[in-house]
Amino acid sequence: MSAFSKDITDLMRTCILSIFWPKTDIIDFFRDNNCTKNELKDVEQAQEELKRAQIVDKVFNKLNNRADKGLGQYRSMLKSLIEWDTFDPYFFEKLKKLNKEEALRNISQLKVLMEIRDHKEKQKIKDRRKVEQERYDKKKSLEQLNNQFMMLYQGKNEQGKTINTQERGYLFESFLRDLAIYDSIKVTDPFKITGEQIDGAIKFEGENYLLEAKWHDAFTSTEALYKFGYKVEGKFYGRGIFISVNGFSADSFKALIVGKSFTMILIDGADLSQITGGFITFSELLDKKISEAQTKGKIYIDVTTMKEKIPH
Secondary structure, eight states, rough: OSSSSSHHHHHHHHHHHOOOOOOHHHHHHHHHHOHHHHHHHHHTTTTSSSSSHHHHHHEEEEEETTTTTHHHHHHHHHHHHHHHHOOOOOIIIISOOOOHHHHHHHHHHHHHHHHHHHHHHHHHHHHHHHHHHHHHTTTOHHHHHHHHHHHTTBBBBBBBBBBHHHHHHHHHHHHHHHHHHHHHHHOOOEEEEEEEEEEOEEEEETTEEEEEEEEEESSEEEEHHHHHHHHTSTTTTEEEEETTTOOOOOHHHHHHHOOOOEEEEEHHHHHHHHTTTSSOOOOHHHHHHHHHHHHHOOEEETTTTTEEEOOO
């Protein structure tokens, strides 16, 4: 797959072949746009045997096989081609190997194609931002959030309908996103990466935190915390927030603090009740818990007393 759509790269190819005649000039064009020795070595070594179009195809193929798909090089070449205004009279006029009108027509088509593409991409971004903004504009009131949370405690949805354990888990994740949005905290939906399901992530004071949300009848176990810790540690400067409505088992808490390698803070239902009750904001709660974890190594505190919660 190319960094750009096939119609654009095909037209780039046509433009290059309509601007340059000598194979060395084609190679120099690639070199001037930061194609590396790796992209150019094959065509440099075999340029006598290769046709002009084959040189372009081979370099494009090399760029497409890069991890970054050669995006920087493609963008640089596009800019060069769109702004091109040098037509060697020796090949265009004397030898008539190339046709200036054709070259200008190809360049004009490339400009139009890029303008269409850029407009579509900008519109996609605009539409996505609009949807995100609407989500924050339609945020629930604190009273609605409190009612939503209390209904979950009763095993019901917001309409008062009885729900099963799995449904409550999904609605709990939705509640947490609504709670973050209420406090203007940037939050993502759940997502999957290779071999892992992530309940979501929030961005707080410039840092990203993975979320794990559990609504189990029992305390959250050591195994669940270890699994989440593994997810967090596999990320760049990984940090996590584990939310368990019914708290954490004594064994799981002890297992976390023994190693002194803290990658997460712990939040329970009592903490969330403080937020929905209007006694503290989500941002204030996060600030207090993160501060205590970073400065004192306390990952599970009662924000009303600032003392560590120690499960029994």
